[in-house]
Amino acid sequence: MSEQTIVARLAEFAAGVRTHGVGPELRADAARRVLDVLGNSLAALDSPPAVAVRTLVAEWGGHAGATALGLPGGLPAPNAALLGGTLAHALDFDDTHLPSVLHPSASVIPAVLAVAESRGASGAAVLDAVTIGIEITVRAGMAGYDAALRNSIFFERGLHATAICGAVGGAAAVAMLSGLDADGIAHAMGIAASMGSGLLEANRTGGTVKRVHCGWAAHAAVTAAGLARTGLTGPPTVFEGRFGLLRAFCGDRADPTALTSELGQRWLVQEVCFKPYPCNHFTHAGIDAALRLRAQGLRPEHIAELELGAPAAALRTIGFPPELKARPESGYHAAFSGPYTVAAALTGGGGLGVFHEDFTDTAARDPHRLALAARVRCIPDTRSDAIFPHQFPAVLTAHLHDGRTLTERVEVNRGAPGNPLSETELALKFRLNTAPVLDPATADHLSECAYSLAAAPNLQHLLAPLSKLTVTTPG
Structure with a gap:
């Protein structure tokens, strides 16, 4: 040749x-x-x-x-x-x-x-x-x-x-x-x-x-x-x-x-x-942000509303139609839902944050998770759009009952070279x-x-x- x-x-x-x-x-x-x-x-x-x-x-x-x-x-x-x-x-x-x-x-x-x-x-x-x-x-x-x-x-x-x-x-x-x-x-x-x-x-x-x-x-x-x-x-x-x-x-x-x-x-x-998570990759930055807020003490009972900002292209997969993403039909569908995965990270969290047990049909019907998922509103985020598709970023904002607002932005996905999983985590x-x-x-x-x-x-x-x-x- x-x-x-x-x-x-x-x-x-x-x-x-x-x-x-x-x-x-x-x-x-x-x-x-x-x-x-x-x-x-x-x-x-x-x-x-x-x-x-x-x-x-x-x-x-x-x-x-x-x-x-x-x-x-x-x-x-x-x-x-x-x-x-x-x-x-x-x-x-x-x-x-x-x-x-x-x-x-x-x-x-x-x-x-x-x-x-x-x-x-x-x-x-x-x-x-x-x-x-x-x-x-x-x-x-x-x-x-x-x-x-x-x-x-x-x-x-x-x-x-x-x-x-x-x-x-x-x-x-x-x-x-x-x-x-x-x-x-x-x-x-x-x-x-x-x-x-x-x-x-x-x-x-x-x-x-x-x-x-x-x-x-x-x-x-x-x-x-x-x-x-x-x-x-x-x-x-x-x-x-x-x-x-x-x-x-x-x-x-x-x-x-x-x-x-x-x-x-x-x-x-x-x-x-x-x-790190067994779900659609577009959901991962939202999970990361939710886990960070949880580590700061955020609990579901504190939350009035959540806004999940993500690239517009990613939201076609994980954010729309809103009614189906808030109430996924099965554990498989839950893995492609921004609202559900955020709720799972804030309420469950096996493995490295969320794991297989969070995507069973039973978990996807959990009333506490669904109640929290219903409070998640998915919106396009301009800054995330500028980064996508070199990363799948997201920003999560929690509006609390006491009037405070907490925000976490994740621009480098966990598991990526700039935010790697250690040998111990793998x-x-x-x-x-x-x-x-x-x-x-x-x-x-x-x-x-x-x-x-x-x-x-x-x-x-x-x-x-x-x-x-x-x-x-x-x-």
């Missing part, structure tokens, strides 16, 4: 990283992302999309080369990746890059883990591959970001950029672990570009297929790298060509230079935010996510295993306890 093409430059970069590594800071970041994906996945074992995929891959069977969460005995790597990616994205608790609004780890890490385990890769090699896979995924997403529009062109066209870009980034990562040279890594990405897909219509009108998108991307990544290894080739101009990925998905508004600009100098993977998230299936001591041991992956000879210590988990699949 020509060295002048984008895919060739990315592939040479990936091959160089496989030889020299990415350094301790980036490896530590990747280790935290591995732990986060595993925790989110274990929390999703009983989710309907996971049950559907687990049932299907169990029917497929095949050589047990990789751990398949909930299915003792394992599966072939592509099928384990399909299940793993589905689990990682099923609860919308996976990490997020802004402003592309990609969830890169959910596609890349399940693909990497499946292949790394079957090939006996070292922990350091895994972390290097994860880093490159996420980096390429995010760069592909940013190539489809329109700064003037302040939105992803993929999303404007109803396309799920996470799955499309994740297949390509995941393929590069898997190709690194599979021993392919730069040409082979480029071919793997070129092949994966024909496999990445995902429509967002389910977000509008229903259906659970969106939650399998990252699973399919991970499956595509493993398959594409395998096909490159066995001789299939991809187009050298797969990104920038007339019929390449960017023009096909984004038309003439894409920016191919985003894929290689400052490559190796500025690492976009370090800009990917962890999610370990707590993992322990809470895995509480239904792991005892606390095992959860803490696995956190330690993840954080020490850079020195591990393989993934055995991390994955062996998980390979024994059994989930009963209906039917």
